[in-house]
Amino acid sequence: MALDQSFTGRTYPPTEPYEVGREKIREFAVAIGDANPAYTDPAAARALGHPDVIAPPTFVFSITFAAAEMVTQDPKLGLDYSRVVHGDQKFRYSRPVVAGDVLTVTSVIESVKSMAGNDILDIRGDVHDAAGEHVVTAYTKLVARAPEEDK
Amino acid sequence: MTARIAYADVEVGTELPARTFPVTRATLVRYAGASGDFNPIHWNERFAKGVGLPDVIAHGMFTMAEAARVVTDWAGDPAAVVEYGVRFTNPVVVPDDDTGAEIEVSAKVAAKLDDEARTVRVDLVARSAGVKVLGLSRAVVRLA
Numbered sequence: 001m002a003l004d005q006s007f008t009g010r011t012y013p014p015t016e017p018y019e020v021g022r023e024k025i026r027e028f029a030v031a032i033g034d035a036n037p038a039y040t041d042p043a044a045a046r047a048l049g050h051p052d053v054i055a056p057p058t059f060v061f062s063i064t065f066a067a068a069e070m071v072t073q074d075p076k077l078g079l080d081y082s083r084v085v086h087g088d089q090k091f092r093y094s095r096p097v098v099a100g101d102v103l104t105v106t107s108v109i110e111s112v113k114s115m116a117g118n119d120i121l122d123i124r125g126d127v128h129d130a131a132g133e134h135v136v137t138a139y140t141k142l143v144a145r146a147p148e149e150d151k
Numbered sequence: 152m153t154a155r156i157a158y159a160d161v162e163v164g165t166e167l168p169a170r171t172f173p174v175t176r177a178t179l180v181r182y183a184g185a186s187g188d189f190n191p192i193h194w195n196e197r198f199a200k201g202v203g204l205p206d207v208i209a210h211g212m213f214t215m216a217e218a219a220r221v222v223t224d225w226a227g228d229p230a231a232v233v234e235y236g237v238r239f240t241n242p243v244v245v246p247d248d249d250t251g252a253e254i255e256v257s258a259k260v261a262a263k264l265d266d267e268a269r270t271v272r273v274d275l276v277a278r279s280a281g282v283k284v285l286g287l288s289r290a291v292v293r294l295a
Contacts (some may be wrong), residue, residue, distance in 0.1 A: 032213065033183075050230065054230060056213055057216075061186070065247075086211045087239060088239070090234070091236070
């Protein structure tokens with residue numbers, strides 16, 4: 001069943017603040033095998049001009065994707081999440097995520113399309129810090145494959 | 152932001168050092184925990200095969216994170232990356248053995264975008280087991 005295209009442009013309320021911890025960044029850096037000292041050593045990060053350790057570029061996805069659950073789990077949208085695959089992912093940064101940041105995400109449905117029975121959902125997550133300044137925007141394309149019986 | 156590479160020193164076609172990243176089942180379990188993505192297709196073979204996959208597959212975001220390392224290691228400061236996007240074209244299939252799979256990443260400067268902002272576009276290619284796993288993989292990097 002095709003998704004309701006009238007959801008295009010819908011904006012969801014901002015998430016509860018997420019506080020970025022040094023140790024969470026370290027855990028993520030270890031998980032991707034990245035020994036860059038900017039992720040774990042505050043002195044190394046400061047030497048590059050950052051106030052504290054910074055997060056790897058894709059770290060923020062955990063936060064924006066959790067926020068996007070407001071969209072993907074929205075019963076009114078009716079997305080069959082068991083058929084969803086991650087199609088594209090893009091980030092545009094104003095600055096890196098830094099330990100100590102308190103971030104909120106506002107999710108927007110940029111488009112809802114149906115192609116060949118697949119539903120294609122583009123979700124934008126605008127991430128702001130406690131001062132309201134833009135940090136990064138995440139663009140996530142999700143594809144819900146058509147059920148077999150519809151083909 | 153303190154990139155190590157100078158804009159003046161790169162040309163279109165400049166290659167970044169290529170890297171190969173190993174990924175085993177243990178890597179995926181660790182990434183699941185760190186990222187909070189516990190989708191069973193990334194750790195449960197029975198589930199993965201039940202939904203039509205050949206085997207357990209790596210998180211697309213793990214592959215995206217590995218590919219980024221080619222750019223961040225080259226630039227010196229990870230904050231030099233001002234834009235980064237990929238398309239997930241094929242999964243990285245990770246067998247249940249001690250060697251797992253490999254993700255091979257190469258990258259080159261595809262365009263010098265802005266002499267004032269000193270930004271370049273880097274195009275990346277990521278392959279695993281002979282297939283392209285990331286397509287349209289591009290980063291915009293602000294150089295020194």
